[in-house]
Amino acid sequence: MKLLRNTLLETFVTVVECGGFTDAQYALGITQSAISVRIRDLEAALGYRVCERGRGGFSLTERGEIAYQKAGDILRSVRDFDAELLELRGTTTGDLRIGIVDAVNTLANLNLAGALKRFLDRPNEVKLEVIVASPTELTQRLITGDLHIGIAPFKNQVADLAYTELCDEEHRLYCGRGHPLFRAPDNQIDLDVISHYQICQRSYGMLVSPELHSTESKAVVANMEAMATMIETGHYLGPLPVHFVESRARRDKFRELAPEKLQWNSTFFLATRSSRIHRRAVEIFAEDVIHSCKTSNA
Amino acid sequence: MKLLRNTLLETFVTVVECGGFTDAQYALGITQSAISVRIRDLEAALGYRVCERGRGGFSLTERGEIAYQKAGDILRSVRDFDAELLELRGTTTGDLRIGIVDAVNTLANLNLAGALKRFLDRPNEVKLEVIVASPTELTQRLITGDLHIGIAPFKNQVADLAYTELCDEEHRLYCGRGHPLFRAPDNQIDLDVISHYQICQRSYGMLVSPELHSTESKAVVANMEAMATMIETGHYLGPLPVHFVESRARRDKFRELAPEKLQWNSTFFLATRSSRIHRRAVEIFAEDVIHSCKTSNA
């Protein structure tokens, strides 16, 4: 590398260490005449002679001695400087603010924890920040630049953001222990029966089954844990992601209703700002998420 | 002179400081295309982009920011190095970066202007730079080599720096026109009375009168002008250097409080790095300051 090109000083130092021009030409890989010219130029620039040479032998002058010491010092710090700037080539720095919806940690296909591990395992100095919010809020904060990356089932996609499809999340309708339908036989449950009961909805309108659309719901919830709690009361039916129920050993507390007829998917996307050029950390983490998602689905 | 020729870094730093290529071409005295090529080469050498540019505006990338900081550092030390080697020739050259606290220009005993005149009157090619900062910041920048000489009331002296005492600065407590004490007769003012009023303090803890220590102050100020302004409001008492008040024809706007009991000194020092061998310019200017200080006190 040659950020600070410094032929004169390097030549001088090498010549001193080789004890003359003749040996230095091999060390430097140039001809003896080139060295002669370089030393002449150095002395012209300095305004004084740095060494005595010729058939009589090689020796530093008094000032040349001082110059040699100082040249060694500066060359060392220049090399350090070069190394520091080059190291930036591999290092990722800065803040990385990621926004997700709640309950993604059990979404096996997405494997967010895996992506984070992958990202953090590489050498970097990134400061991570993860926030949980609704898709609508995530969209807003991505546009303003408040977030760098959003992971959610974005249903209404906007032009300012770029979306990459990640995986599907399967939802079914559940009821809790105290609910009239909890012990009802499967064959007695159909859409018509279900429509007689209160349904608890998620507050952002993307997890609503089209079949249940007509039912007016009195309970609205903005969080997966809250939804589970509402269903556990036995007063409401409600949709939950399958992975959410299965991962928490709660199968005995919930009952799937008409699993053949009532199941629907929401698609998860990774979103970033499309306009501005991304920072390395953003690009790399996006790749990590997409990679770990593919791996999980394979 | 250019012992360490370094067009790329210098171009980069200049471009950053000019906020784009277009202005930098005048600062550097080359065409815009040359700049474009140089920045391209720099980025090729580094392996990453250092800045975003174009019609959309100029901005450093994340890494570019770091590179810019480091480049500035190395360029400073390279200039110092050049100057050191050149001084062996006999003349004084290079950068001389001096740091002072604010409001020293009216400190008669120090006579900084006199010292500068004396220095500049001698034949030399030194490029002067004077910056104003708090003693704490000056200490920091002296240690890093960012500054060559610091002049301030250094209270906490560190081992890495060498201090030479220069002179004392006398402080007294003042109030402004609108203040209740402004027209109070002298014999009614004592420490007890004073302690009932708000006192505005300097943010670096060296100009606080020991007698006033107990009083809790709600106003803190980092600059002498700001202190004067606060006192002029009539809401605060505050310490000011005597020379500051007297030199500005402001005696009628301020009133000294208990001048016999409340006066205290801060001692000004000249500080340089003790470890490293000084450059001629540094040594000579230090001598000039000390000399003009002695002359003023005589």
Next chain:
DNA sequence: TTAATTACATAAAAATTGTTCATGTGAACA
């Protein structure tokens, strides 16, 4: 004393590097 050798200097030619000029491009603005 003279010839050979060593260690470097120098001039001219060749190669390399850097700069300018003229023109192109794409984003933002009117």
Next chain:
DNA sequence: TGTTCACATGAACAATTTTTATGTAATTAA
């Protein structure tokens, strides 16, 4: 929809650096 701005790019030219070839002075060997 065209214009302008800020930079990119290619070709021609200029400057610098290196090599090649040769010269010179100081030693050393004969």
